Amino acid sequence: MKQRLITGVAAGALFLGLCLLGGWWFHLLLTIMALIGFYEFAKMIGCSPAGGSVIAGYAAVLCFMMPWDLLGVSAPLSWQQGVWLLMLLFLFITVFTKNKLDIRITALLFIGALYIGTGFSYMAVSRSAPDGHGLFWTFLLLCCIWGSDAGAYFVGRAWGKAKLWPAISPNKTVEGAVGGVIIAMAIAFVFALISPDLLTFGRAMIIGLATAVVGQLGDLVQSAYKRTYGIKDSGSLLPGHGGILDRCDSWIIVFPFVHILMLIPYH
Template identity: 35%
Template sequence: MKDLLIRAVSGALYISLLLGSLFWSKIAFLIVVFVFGVLVSLEFCRLSKFAVWIGIPVLGLLAGLLHWVVPSVIDPTLIVSANILANLALLPWLFKAEAKLNDWQRKLAFVGYLCLGIASLSLLPLDNDVFNYKVVIAVLCMLWANDTFAYLVGRTIGKTKLMERVSPKKTVEGFLGGAVGGLAIGYAAHMIYGVYGLTNWMILAIIVVIFGTLGDLVQSKMKRQAGVKDSGVIMPGHGGIYDRMDSLIYAAPFVYIFLILNCYVS
């Protein structure tokens, strides 16, 4: 009971910081995402044996470029697209059981998948440079509903393993349960916000569920190859901040591109 309470409190604090910063202002959200990004980067560096003294400055440089330099020179969508390519490049490694990242692949993964993923996340609330937090709140709720329903359904009736060599506890039944949870939030968002159309919300929910699950699996394989259960200890009952943000970081660029192509332009 005590462990459950600790888990609930640390999870509530994490959610409160993210949602609270979104409600507060653009700058508050950027600060929270950057601080979380630094913590995630530290944990990633430990998992992948990547030099921290290189990793954190690279993250800071990319964040600064993306928000203050790049927009005046090129469309940030091109940077987000590079993030998507890096994420997709990880899939052969993920699905090949014995595959390991070599030194160069780890460096490219840190920059292209992790740093650009955090940067893509920071761009999500920006609609033509106007801070629009409502869709991001819906995306966060989709991810959390996916995680919660996947856990509950998988624990209750899960039998068919999803990717046993990567994450032994994940099941196909849990994945489908998570998808139902994500779609339910998509429907609720459509009813509450009344914009973008139901079809767009359903497609967005599917994107969040699929790529959020892939992000979770990518991190699970990294932990398995590093021989650790959690990425860190900063969140009692959960592990590390990377354990909580893996799905969000991986899904962020796909969500951003979809919103640009199908929602913000409508």
């Protein structure tokens, strides 16, 4: 427990400090986290982290994380064009390796690069929001995610009886999940109280609800694929906490979700 606490405080201080700084510092941190996350993903599915196909995955993650706004230029390709070219690259790998890496492995690497690269890139997008309130939107989503996690844990421990999804995550309960949703919505409500000019109460409720539900599903996604590969943690970078994907499983689902569905009002 002591090790877990020390790691949590140190990692949290680094993350929040660079988030407050924003700009290149925060973007660099997110890029490093994304690359480590893809390393963990590749290792989990049985690929050599230094193999050619995995290196292509790292390159794809870097493309997703390219800070076009900080560079002051427009992206040369649309999101759809980039994803299609990435898919084509991984399809070609099956040919170039003469099926030594078959479609099942390359498809997983494609999904991993898209899942992780997109997730962290939208965190960067939130922090550099064009309305100048990126810190507000980033903290809103992070606080809702953390509140949902804490609410689900403590409410589940206190009152949880009905199992939410025992085949995937045996400790999660329906009562805990509902508690997490309520806490996330309450946190979003507080953000609306603080800045009603940025966030209406109605939209705050929608964001809180979406963050909690999608965030808990993101956690279950992580649990599902770890169970498939028979592992407890995606990595060991953070002693007592696991790897990057263990800590960020909700983040890399929630941030793209609220942006793609345009729940953040500056869209």
